[in-house]
Amino acid sequence: MSSRTVILQLICPDRLGLVSELAGWVAQYGGNIRHADHHTDFAAGLFLSRIEWDLEGFGLERELIAGSVHQLAERLDGQAQLNFSDEVSRVAIFVSKQSHCLLDLIWRARSGELPMKIPLVISNHMDLESICLDFGVPFHCVPVSSVNKVDAEKKIIELLLDNQIELVALAKYMQILSGDFLKHFANIINIHHSFLPAFKGAQPYQRAWDRGVKLIGATAHYVTEDLDDGPIIEQTIAHVSHRDEVDDLIRKGRDTERIALARALRLHLRRQVMVYSGRTAVFA
Amino acid sequence: MSSRTVILQLICPDRLGLVSELAGWVAQYGGNIRHADHHTDFAAGLFLSRIEWDLEGFGLERELIAGSVHQLAERLDGQAQLNFSDEVSRVAIFVSKQSHCLLDLIWRARSGELPMKIPLVISNHMDLESICLDFGVPFHCVPVSSVNKVDAEKKIIELLLDNQIELVALAKYMQILSGDFLKHFANIINIHHSFLPAFKGAQPYQRAWDRGVKLIGATAHYVTEDLDDGPIIEQTIAHVSHRDEVDDLIRKGRDTERIALARALRLHLRRQVMVYSGRTAVFA
């Protein structure tokens, strides 16, 4: 069960026979399929597929699979992504001053629950340096102000490139990345501390309290240029009552934030998320 | 346990000794307190209290309690509301074409779960007449258009007055009541089919689908002039996935709507809700 697998994610225009064609492609090399999930968005006319099969016993050399998948995707006029379950992603965590998501992600990476390495943590403040040192995670402080923002982002991009980072997790990073940054690095998951689209932007807990809601939430989503409008991966909620002050919302919110972000990262890292048309299909 | 009780709800400026003063007032007449709940909103400087005690054995005649409570409230510079658990509220249900909330409320009233009578159902369409007839609930159709809205609302107000209605439940009533209507009748609970403040206004399920959320919700709230901005009583949620079409959101939403509305009505009718500063304290 823990053996290595190949994971194919493919999006293409919907037409007859696609499941058969994909499964047939795996079968012709003797692949033992572990999971096969498909979704058709009839409105968009799109077919999405995620197939996972054993690498062992597969009749194509590991290094030849990508080429063959590429041909398959071209034939279907689609886009394919290929991954292997034994690849451990290199993930940078961005934080500001709050430690709860950071500590949670470090622990989940350590315990193997999240298949990722954390080559570095980047923060615009020094507060969380010591916790990183305790766990042996390199910490880089890159202060950001309205004056130095361009330079700061340039420095951050360099750090990401130098460390061959594949994914960034914004674990309560209280800065907005510019559109220019996103042009250089776009694979980013953010945790927003509200039940989007409610309370976009700043101070969501204060505003939730002001509105007198009975439930608060957290949303893990991919980052796009439109603030808090990216494709949603996971949402969680917590009950609140009139007894809860804003500080209580913040405290209760920390648990929902940690869970939503950790689940979203796990889904992403196991290649269970497919993004299309500003939304996600989550094969969980 | 099922004996009759007196329920006092009081809001007044916060100061020392209020719990003692209220409990002492009940005690001086030998009242046996069943529930005593208090809440202090420190920011607003307000004290809220709900005390429920046995009518049996209480040393004040039932008809004299109101006067004494009135004096008590005046002394505390507050506002009091007095109710008796054996009073059954007269509730009008407003509907349009969807039956799920209506049928649910009729059943809960019948079974005794909601302590209310339903003297009439008002709708702007004829669709739900037969279901009302089946259950012996008087049905009134008052069509509403941009042309006749003033007259229609006038007719509705008359129906409410003629039937001594104390509370209106908007059970998927797809018309917006005017500010003028609310001046004549203001005790109204609405069910909105979204997790407010997300998706205020029309078509919340379609917009939730468009946004690609992973949770949908329903909100039961008191109606105020600002659409969907009234004090929230109860919110419920349901999980959705990429497999769900808009119709599935609507279907799943029906269950959350029914539950949220029924809970809110029960809380209101049992005098467990107190409204202040645009929000609610719910003593549940």
Added chain:
Amino acid sequence: MSSRTVILQLICPDRLGLVSELAGWVAQYGGNIRHADHHTDFAAGLFLSRIEWDLEGFGLERELIAGSVHQLAERLDGQAQLNFSDEVSRVAIFVSKQSHCLLDLIWRARSGELPMKIPLVISNHMDLESICLDFGVPFHCVPVSSVNKVDAEKKIIELLLDNQIELVALAKYMQILSGDFLKHFANIINIHHSFLPAFKGAQPYQRAWDRGVKLIGATAHYVTEDLDDGPIIEQTIAHVSHRDEVDDLIRKGRDTERIALARALRLHLRRQVMVYSGRTAVFA
């Protein structure tokens, strides 16, 4: 989207190439697959598949599909079940004295949410006759006692056969069906008012209260000879507190029971449930 579909459910020993073989079989007749779900139970060595495709445009006459599926299943040494989405199941509802699940199921059948007809309701009491009459559902009272149990069950079986019943929903039917009954009619879904396996058997809410739990639940499951031990389809929960008396647990429980039973029936009727090894795979 609302067009008619063919639904194939197949269980067979796991081996290489099954997804391809099944999808290929559909493709060879030009079937347009809407949903394809698979699950492999590695411990049991079993492969489960549910494929749903458009009837329209499929290259096999409707009445020939079963035969072809039969051959396919034989080749795979498996068991197949074939259904069409336009078939409306004939479901008998068994009740005793409580109406909440019954009314809920009638409404969901009426509204089209549950694709079923209710040719009859059977009860061991007369209490719910009038509600059935209101909705035009035939009601049969078959009293059951320790003395007449054999005869009563015989009569019930006759009613089921006479009405060509395919599925029985035990909607708070407070009698235990005998092993002998199950030999004659086995397609039965029950709602048990606890979070199984906690509080099997009688009086679950009283026992939940006695134990001081903070959550109560409901479980919809297939009925087997071992009481409350059948394959679980759906479980729901509700929060309770020290303020809740047993009657409150019963009241809160009604909502979880209704939801769990309705969801389970919908999943079953849409052929989204597959039973194997005393458990279910639910393709939702």
Added chain:
Amino acid sequence: MSSRTVILQLICPDRLGLVSELAGWVAQYGGNIRHADHHTDFAAGLFLSRIEWDLEGFGLERELIAGSVHQLAERLDGQAQLNFSDEVSRVAIFVSKQSHCLLDLIWRARSGELPMKIPLVISNHMDLESICLDFGVPFHCVPVSSVNKVDAEKKIIELLLDNQIELVALAKYMQILSGDFLKHFANIINIHHSFLPAFKGAQPYQRAWDRGVKLIGATAHYVTEDLDDGPIIEQTIAHVSHRDEVDDLIRKGRDTERIALARALRLHLRRQVMVYSGRTAVFA
């Protein structure tokens, strides 16, 4: 809001005038009540009360309050517990090999979310020593076997006494404490990895998987001599599906365990839990 408070918890036989008497007692010293919660268990004939008021401005010296409370309790034939919000409890955490609850509790203590100190961690294994050292928490390994159990428990009791421990949190401690141990130290909260009373005892996740449940849970409870039968403080749940292997249940369960244990500890440490008749009232 963050000022110091006095917290009184009192249980006594129910009778008329108790709320008034307690509130009057606080009022006579000019106490500013922040929270007042009461519960009457009518079946047991017991009255429970939790009152929290500002220490500042209270007309009794801090060290004189206990004596006065003692007299009050005697007069009511009840039992009182007195605490001050600025007291930080000394809590020992017991673990075996799993780190998730331990790390979570250390973090919550550090961040101030849990008002407690952790003077020591005790384990029957060495695995978690390094994580304790990282965080500067003293770690003691006390191996337990069937042969040395009496001596081991004696040594543990000594450690608890030497460190003036007030509360023990069993954070996945895979040993059963003897009845004799409980006679020497009884203030213990355990996290059990099932939705009690389902799956008492060993291997709950394996057994939950075997049974095919659709929800798993965790239960935080006080420890008594009867294994897994102590008063329940908090229960949490997580959804599972046929896709989840036992390892997935264990993984999902870790999050519910952490949350349930942390919530229970917080409730206990803030004196929001009252135990009586084998159950708890939780004033949250």
